Amino acid sequence: MQDRIRIRSLSEHVGAEVVLCGWVRQRRSSGAKLHFLQVSDGTAGVQVVVKKGNVPDEQLEAARYVPFESTVVVRGTVKEDARQVGGVEVSATEFEVMSAAAEDFPIGRKEHGVGFLMDNRHLWLRSSRPRAAMRIRAEVIRACRDYLDEGGFTCVDAPIFNSSAAEGTATLFPVGYFDQTIYLSQTGQLHMEAAAQALGDVYCFGPTFRAEKSKTRRHLTEFWMLEPEMAFADLDEDMDVMEGMIGRVVERVLERCGPELDVLERDRAILERCLPPYPRISYTEALERLEGTDASIPWGEDFGAPQEDAVSAMFEKPVLVHRFPTAIKAFYMKPDPEQPEVVLGCDMIAPEGYGEIIGGGERSADLAYLERKIEEEGLPKEPYEWYLDLRRYGANPTAGFGMGLERVVAWMGDLGHVREAAPFARTMARTSP
RNA sequence: UGGCGUGUGGCCGACUUGGUAAGGCGCCCGGCUGUUAACCGGGAACAUGCAGGUUCGAAUCCUGCCGCGCCAGCCA
Numbered sequence: 001m002q003d004r005i006r007i008r009s010l011s012e013h014v015g016a017e018v019v020l021c022g023w024v025r026q027r028r029s030s031g032a033k034l035h036f037l038q039v040s041d042g043t044a045g046v047q048v049v050v051k052k053g054n055v056p057d058e059q060l061e062a063a064r065y066v067p068f069e070s071t072v073v074v075r076g077t078v079k080e081d082a083r084q085v086g087g088v089e090v091s092a093t094e095f096e097v098m099s100a101a102a103e104d105f106p107i108g109r110k111e112h113g114v115g116f117l118m119d120n121r122h123l124w125l126r127s128s129r130p131r132a133a134m135r136i137r138a139e140v141i142r143a144c145r146d147y148l149d150e151g152g153f154t155c156v157d158a159p160i161f162n163s164s165a166a167e168g169t170a171t172l173f174p175v176g177y178f179d180q181t182i183y184l185s186q187t188g189q190l191h192m193e194a195a196a197q198a199l200g201d202v203y204c205f206g207p208t209f210r211a212e213k214s215k216t217r218r219h220l221t222e223f224w225m226l227e228p229e230m231a232f233a234d235l236d237e238d239m240d241v242m243e244g245m246i247g248r249v250v251e252r253v254l255e256r257c258g259p260e261l262d263v264l265e266r267d268r269a270i271l272e273r274c275l276p277p278y279p280r281i282s283y284t285e286a287l288e289r290l291e292g293t294d295a296s297i298p299w300g301e302d303f304g305a306p307q308e309d310a311v312s313a314m315f316e317k318p319v320l321v322h323r324f325p326t327a328i329k330a331f332y333m334k335p336d337p338e339q340p341e342v343v344l345g346c347d348m349i350a351p352e353g354y355g356e357i358i359g360g361g362e363r364s365a366d367l368a369y370l371e372r373k374i375e376e377e378g379l380p381k382e383p384y385e386w387y388l389d390l391r392r393y394g395a396n397p398t399a400g401f402g403m404g405l406e407r408v409v410a411w412m413g414d415l416g417h418v419r420e421a422a423p424f425a426r427t428m429a430r431t432s433p
Numbered sequence: 434u435g436g437c438g439u440g441u442g443g444c445c446g447a448c449u450u451g452g453u454a455a456g457g458c459g460c461c462c463g464g465c466u467g468u469u470a471a472c473c474g475g476g477a478a479c480a481u482g483c484a485g486g487u488u489c490g491a492a493u494c495c496u497g498c499c500g501c502g503c504c505a506g507c508c509a
Contacts, residue, residue, distance in 0.1 A: 028467095029466095108459060111444085418509095
């Protein structure tokens with residue numbers, strides 16, 4: 001539509017006559033001669049007033065009976081009105097129904113259950129809560145990319161189709177690829193190590209897939225991961241980047257997503273406490289702090305959700321836990337030269353039970369060590385040959401990490417479940433809409 | 434995969450000790466020229482996941498199956 005304006009910018013047109021398009025989200029009448037329509041075009045919503053005398057009678061009737069979610073074209077005058085959320089309303093002079101919606105739009109103004117809402121995700125997306133979550137998601141992505149791009153990183157894409165796995169094949173989704181079986185990517189890390197040797201500081205951002213039969217509020221089978229990788233970086237630098245990037249995310253969301261946080265009724269004070277610096281404690285220290293609590297575990301055992309929650313509850317901000325036992329971590333992690341029983345890895349745990357939002361660390365540059373680990377863990381050697389080439393031709397220290405986008409978004413908006421942080425979440429039980 | 438929980442109209446949700454399915458939203462009609470999860474009056478339609486069992490009688494108790502949810506493991 002030629003001269004149509006976005007509802008978001010209506011306040012710049014007070015007193016002017018404008019044309020707008022949108023969906024009728026709500027309708028109220030005061031007699032047969034005055035109708036109030038809440039119209040949204042996605043950018044924002046506004047109250048349109050259709051009054052007898054201002055529009056032809058047949059348009060007045062159309063406004064009286066227009067079903068929810070119908071698309072309409074409105075010409076009218078923008079008026080200041082302190083009673084309205086955006087501060088303005090539109091007094092219609094022309095009202096046209098572009099497409100009348102069926103009268104049984106399933107999403108009502110009253111409460112619904114999770115199952116029903118997820119079944120109707122394509123329509124639920126129009127509601128204020130999902131819209132706020134999607135805007136926050138977009139801002140989190142923007143903040144991360146800005147942080148890395150400004151820091152001199154190069155965005156490099158990782159493949160989705162792969163014949164090898166970074167961490168075994170148990171949690172991979174097999175797909176038919178011509179006459180063979182390959183797998184959907186569960187990480188871009190190995191490829192980013194190759195890219196880092198070409199470009200220094202790199203990152204990839206894309207979907208990853210895990211066939212984990214997890215049905216918790218922190219798991220999706222398809223999720224987006226941001227994975228920076230830095231040549232010649234060590235664990236401390238790696239943690240600096242984790243902290244800097246998440247710090248930037250928190251700052252940006254607070255700065256630019258105020259209205260969205262309000263829609264979600266997110267307590268801002270909690271986020272304001274989450275600006276850097278973040279505490280950094282070793283796995284061993286964490287266990288010492290857990291001693292005597294319900295979450296206490298023997299040294300050597302991996303952190304579970306109860307340990308993560310207990311550790312994060314000790315601080316009011318994200319916590320970096322580093323130097324986990326070598327035995328429980330992936331083969332490519334570099335052992336600490338000063339205490340080889342632990343690796344130079346690090347996880348960032350988000351507050352409020354949102355769990356591990358980042359996992360990463362230094363990669364081993366030692367060819368012989370990696371060959372031994374691959375054998376010890378019973379991994380097939382052949383698929384890793386190309387990866388081992390990276391150690392044969394100019395081995396270098398490398399460090400990086402992976403950030404789970406949906407977990408960060410769920411935490412920012414206190415969404416309760418990662419499925420609300422994705423537009424169309426894929427879980428064990430749901431692959432549609 | 435395991436543990437726990439749950440399944441009532443299009444949606445939400447009662448039915449407590451087993452006794453013959455509330456109420457609300459939505460929908461339709463009407464009223465109101467300033468409403469905003471509008472309000473007021475009237476109306477129609479629509480339901481106990483599936484299969485067994487106990488009982489005079491089951492939405493309610495028992496068993497199995499299926500779906501969903503939460504938690505755990507695994508991870509981001």
